[in-house]
Amino acid sequence: MHVTLKTIAEEAGVSITTVSRALAGYGDVNEQTRRRIIEIAERLGYQPNLAARHLRSKRTYTIGMVIPRTAHYSDPFFMELVAGVGKQASEHGYDLLLSAQMQGEEELSAYRRMVAGGRVDGMIVARVLWQDPRIAYLRQVYHPFVAFGRTEDPAHPYIDVDGAEGMYQLVAHLVEYGHERIALIQSPRELAFTADRCGGYRRGLEAFDLPYREEYVIQGNLTRHSGRLAAEKLLALPTPPSAIIACNDLMALGASEAVHARGLRVGRDVAIAGFDDIPEATTATPPLTTVRQPIYGIGHRLVDMLVRLMQHEEVDNTQVLLQPELVIRASSGTPPTR
Amino acid sequence: MHVTLKTIAEEAGVSITTVSRALAGYGDVNEQTRRRIIEIAERLGYQPNLAARHLRSKRTYTIGMVIPRTAHYSDPFFMELVAGVGKQASEHGYDLLLSAQMQGEEELSAYRRMVAGGRVDGMIVARVLWQDPRIAYLRQVYHPFVAFGRTEDPAHPYIDVDGAEGMYQLVAHLVEYGHERIALIQSPRELAFTADRCGGYRRGLEAFDLPYREEYVIQGNLTRHSGRLAAEKLLALPTPPSAIIACNDLMALGASEAVHARGLRVGRDVAIAGFDDIPEATTATPPLTTVRQPIYGIGHRLVDMLVRLMQHEEVDNTQVLLQPELVIRASSGTPPTR
DNA sequence: ATTGAAATCCAAAACGTTTTGGAGTACCCT
DNA sequence: AGGGTACTCCAAAACGTTTTGGATTTCAAT
Numbered sequence: 001m002h003v004t005l006k007t008i009a010e011e012a013g014v015s016i017t018t019v020s021r022a023l024a025g026y027g028d029v030n031e032q033t034r035r036r037i038i039e040i041a042e043r044l045g046y047q048p049n050l051a052a053r054h055l056r057s058k059r060t061y062t063i064g065m066v067i068p069r070t071a072h073y074s075d076p077f078f079m080e081l082v083a084g085v086g087k088q089a090s091e092h093g094y095d096l097l098l099s100a101q102m103q104g105e106e107e108l109s110a111y112r113r114m115v116a117g118g119r120v121d122g123m124i125v126a127r128v129l130w131q132d133p134r135i136a137y138l139r140q141v142y143h144p145f146v147a148f149g150r151t152e153d154p155a156h157p158y159i160d161v162d163g164a165e166g167m168y169q170l171v172a173h174l175v176e177y178g179h180e181r182i183a184l185i186q187s188p189r190e191l192a193f194t195a196d197r198c199g200g201y202r203r204g205l206e207a208f209d210l211p212y213r214e215e216y217v218i219q220g221n222l223t224r225h226s227g228r229l230a231a232e233k234l235l236a237l238p239t240p241p242s243a244i245i246a247c248n249d250l251m252a253l254g255a256s257e258a259v260h261a262r263g264l265r266v267g268r269d270v271a272i273a274g275f276d277d278i279p280e281a282t283t284a285t286p287p288l289t290t291v292r293q294p295i296y297g298i299g300h301r302l303v304d305m306l307v308r309l310m311q312h313e314e315v316d317n318t319q320v321l322l323q324p325e326l327v328i329r330a331s332s333g334t335p336p337t338r
Numbered sequence: 339m340h341v342t343l344k345t346i347a348e349e350a351g352v353s354i355t356t357v358s359r360a361l362a363g364y365g366d367v368n369e370q371t372r373r374r375i376i377e378i379a380e381r382l383g384y385q386p387n388l389a390a391r392h393l394r395s396k397r398t399y400t401i402g403m404v405i406p407r408t409a410h411y412s413d414p415f416f417m418e419l420v421a422g423v424g425k426q427a428s429e430h431g432y433d434l435l436l437s438a439q440m441q442g443e444e445e446l447s448a449y450r451r452m453v454a455g456g457r458v459d460g461m462i463v464a465r466v467l468w469q470d471p472r473i474a475y476l477r478q479v480y481h482p483f484v485a486f487g488r489t490e491d492p493a494h495p496y497i498d499v500d501g502a503e504g505m506y507q508l509v510a511h512l513v514e515y516g517h518e519r520i521a522l523i524q525s526p527r528e529l530a531f532t533a534d535r536c537g538g539y540r541r542g543l544e545a546f547d548l549p550y551r552e553e554y555v556i557q558g559n560l561t562r563h564s565g566r567l568a569a570e571k572l573l574a575l576p577t578p579p580s581a582i583i584a585c586n587d588l589m590a591l592g593a594s595e596a597v598h599a600r601g602l603r604v605g606r607d608v609a610i611a612g613f614d615d616i617p618e619a620t621t622a623t624p625p626l627t628t629v630r631q632p633i634y635g636i637g638h639r640l641v642d643m644l645v646r647l648m649q650h651e652e653v654d655n656t657q658v659l660l661q662p663e664l665v666i667r668a669s670s671g672t673p674p675t676r
Numbered sequence: 677a678t679t680g681a682a683a684t685c686c687a688a689a690a691c692g693t694t695t696t697g698g699a700g701t702a703c704c705c706t
Numbered sequence: 707a708g709g710g711t712a713c714t715c716c717a718a719a720a721c722g723t724t725t726t727g728g729a730t731t732t733c734a735a736t
Contacts (some may be wrong), residue, residue, distance in 0.1 A: 002454075004692055015716045020694065030714060047454035051392035052692035055721045060389075062435075069428055074421030074634065076617070082420065082436075083412030090407055090438040097400075097435055098420075100428040116340075116385035118722095279414070283621045296412065342722055353686045358724060368684060390722035393691050456692095 003044045011040050023048075054118065062095050063306065064120035066110050066134075068127075069100040076278040077248070077295060078126065081148065084299020085124055092307045094121075108133055115143045122310045124148070124302050128158070128192040144309040146302045150319070151192045157309060157318035159301055163193050163275070164200030166291035166324035167245070170273050171204025173289070173326060174243045178336045179271060183216040183241035185230040185251050197247050197275065216241055220251045227254025228261075235262055235270070242270060243332070249274035249281050249290055256284065256331065272331045286330035293324065341382045349378050361386075392456065400433050401644060402458035404448050404472075406465075407438040414616040415586070415633060416464065419486065422637020423462055430645045432459075446471055453481045460648045462486070462640050466496070466530040482647040484640045488657070489530045495647060495656035497639055501531050501613070502538030504629035504662035505583070508611050509542025511627070511664060512581045516674045517609060521554040521579035523568040523589050535585050535613065554579055558589045565592025573600055573608070580608060581670070587612035587619050587628055594622065594669065609670045624668035631662065 009016045014033065022029045022037040029037075040046075054060045065085060067078045086096045097120055101107040111134055114120045121144065125134055128149030135156055138145045150158040174182050184201050187194045198217075205212050218233055220226040227246055234241055235258060246252035252274030259270045266272050267286050274281060277292035301320070308315045347354045352371065360367045360375040367375075378384075392398045403423060405416045424434045435458055439445040449472055452458045459482065463472055466487030473494055476483045485496040512520055522539050525532045536555075543550050556571055558564040565584055572579055573596060584590035590612030597604045604610050605624045612619060615630040639658070646653045 006692080016693085017695085017716050017718095018714085021715090024694085028714065033714080045450075045454070047450055049393070049692050050451070050455040050457050051389045051398075052721090053694075054389035055387070055393055055723085056692080056694045058721085067424065069425055074418055079417040079421060080412055083417055086405065086436050086438040087407055095435055095437045097433055098424050099433045100424040112383075112385055113388070116383070117388040119388050280618065280621050283618050283623065285621070285623050344722080354723085355686055355688095355725085356684085359685090362724085366684060371684085387722050390691090391724075393693085394722080394724045396691085 003046050004049065005046075007044060008037060008040050008046060011044070012037050058118070060119060060121050061093060062097050062120045063089050063122050063124060063303065064097045064099070064111075064114040065124045065126070066099050066101055066107055066114075068107075069102050076250070076280060077276060080278065080295040081126055081299045084296035085303055086299075088300040088303035092303065094303075094307070108137065111137055115141060122146075122306045124306065129190050130192055130195075132192070144306060146306045146309065146318075148298060148302060149192050150321075155319070157305060157315075159298055159305065159320040159322065160193075161291075161293045161298075161322045161324050163196035163291075163324070164203065166275060166326070167197045167200025168204045168207070169324070169326045170245050170275075170289075170291060171201060171208070173328065174245070174271055174273065174332060175204075175208045175210070176336075177243075177271065177333055179243040180210055181216070181239065181241040182210065182243045182245060183218070183234050185218055185220045185227055185234075185244060185246040185255060187247035187251075188219070188221055194247065201245065220246065222248055222250060224250045224254040224257075227251025228258045229254075231255035231258035232261075235259070235264075240270075243273070244270060245273045245275075247275055249276040249278045249288060252288055252290070252331075253280065253284055256288075267330045267333045271333045277327055281327075281329070284331075289329045289332035290327050291324045292327050294322075298322070341384050342387065343384075345382060346375060346378050346384060349382070350375050396456070398457060398459050399431060400435050400458045401427050401460050401462060401641065402435045402437070402449075402452040403462045403464070404437045404439055404445055404452075406445075407440050414588070414618060415614060418616065418633040419464055419637045422634035423641055424637075426638040426641035430641065432641075432645070446475065449475055453479060460484075460644045462644065467528050468530055468533070470530070482644060484644045484647065484656075486636060486640060487530050488659075493657070495643060495653075497636055497643065497658045497660065498531075499629075499631045499636075499660045499662050501534035501629075501662070502541065504613060504664070505535045505538025506542045506545070507662070507664045508583050508613075508627075508629060509539060509546070511666065512583070512609055512611065512670060513542075513546045513548070514674070515581075515609065515671055517581040518548055519551075519554070519577065519579040520548065520581045520583060521556070521572045523556055523558045523565055523572075523582060523584040523593060525585035525589075526557070526559055532585065539583065558584065560586050560588060562588045562592035562595075565589025566596045567592075569593035569596035570599075573597070573602075578608075581611070582608060583611045583613075585613055587614040587616045587626060590626055590628070590669075591618065591622055594626075605668045605671045611670050615665055619665075619667070622669075627667045627670035628665050629662045630665050632660075636660070 005016045005019045009019045018029055019037055022034040089096045099110045101110045123145040125145055125147040128147050128151055147158040150160045202212055218230040220230045244255050246255055252272050255272050256266050259266045264270055274288050274290040277290045281288040281290050343354045343357045347357045356367055357375055360372040427434045437448045439448045461483040463483055463485040466485050466489055488496040488498045540550055556568040558568045582593050584593055590610050594604045594610050597608045602608055612626050612628040615628045619626040619628050
């Protein structure tokens, strides 16, 4: 039989109220009674029914997060983020409710289920879109959330990495290494960080008096495969670029494959750079030059901020822009010898 | 204001019961009434309160999983598993409740919170221990679960990979490549798969008339760092081994570092092999010879089996032993030339 | 006209908790 | 004796849903 407050109350000869208040640590129950109740609760292995508690108190101590349901394998960016968020959530006494959904309508209905269904106290939103319906929804219902990524349009709590600055540094780095034909494999336009990063790329070119060439900018969709396809197109141009920057590491790794497949060597014949610094960037051959986003640590900070928002504490700064860190590895070649 | 069944009932001029039954699709409500109710529900954006539903119906459509709360970074094995489980859970209409906990008492109390607290319909247990208190608990309360890993002691539903066979194949492979001094970096004894894998190692040695040498077996704790330490000890022996097998990939990668640090080359001077085939195994330098556990796919199958158990369907086989697949890469060297 | 069955609806209970608004006692101070 | 305070305790309501066990109406068949 399942043991409830009622079981304990009968065993102890007190009311349900008293048991509840004894276990919750209220001051209005005799110390001796409390000890007896606690002893009985432990002996019977009492576990509060959380559904009942949530129903009554409206607090779930759960954080929600929806991740993309990809066809076959796992996205290292999201897995790293889940790890960071899950760890820090536990640290604060929260569990993490995960739902993997196809992007679009299905995803939004998962948000509604979690939020309006009262299953979570707050949400983490990752990979923000340009006009993000998820953020619009959360704002509309005044539900606590923090996003990894920013949009200017409606201001909201976020943590983000300065992608423009990161891209600028990449361009500067490649120019220093002697490159003048620098291509870009772009992320989908609807992603909020795309404009940011592409802006940094353009600003970099301008700063070093390099022309912006239409044919050097190709659209990818963040997957390794799309990076490979894009790089193949670039390398087949009459005047192929000597360096390729991808908007994320996965596409950069795909581009490396394309370079290999052409019989060229990454870092010597073609320089490659990515963005994110996923674990694989370190161990790839050659290791990938990239811009570091401390994803795991950002997961921590997202939760820290969200926990304070959920508890309606004063948060000094709900819009955090982190400075990126250029990580130079072998894929961008060797410094020019002078 | 929050919209509940009551709101809709008032708007439609019917009872709460009727609204509930209309939305649930019961046959005892007039088709016209049903349509009106559904129209109102959609117009008001009704979302059922899941806590209330769970409290009453005892079904949560949630699967629980506890992962280790490691100090700093994410364990690729668990992240891969979470990805597979999360994806397939969504496919079945389930969400995934994750809790990151330190192993031991804290972990067990997370199990109790989820199970006895009525938050989940079933659990996935990963990295099974020799006499696993989590499994003992789940069996005691008759709660549905499936484990990744097996213990003989109490029989339970599981999916596992035949570690003994995998290890045997690794040894055979290394012997074929000319090795006679094959060391083992062992996983912690309390893990269920340790006995399995070590047994395969011994059986392999015996089959090829190689001696089992105490000093060639060193204890690790599954982390990269422990693999490195173990390999350093092995390489410092008077007669160091020519090949090292680690019980998981992470330790094998650590061992590679130790080999590098000694100025030796992995694959030429010392052969290294691991177990798991995590994503990094492919991209490491040199790529790691290992035994493949299709972790993502196992996540799928765990959920498939669990869903059937939770719905009390007949399950033909609740104990699945998968045959492993030897994946030969450069870290074990080149075939002998004859 | 009566009966029976089918179709449609609903009041009330139940799930297990927290919270509200006191009630009862004991004791001390005037 | 009366009034105040501190300390313990509790009945009942509330959270929003599902389910139980009818009640009512309609209509066709006798």
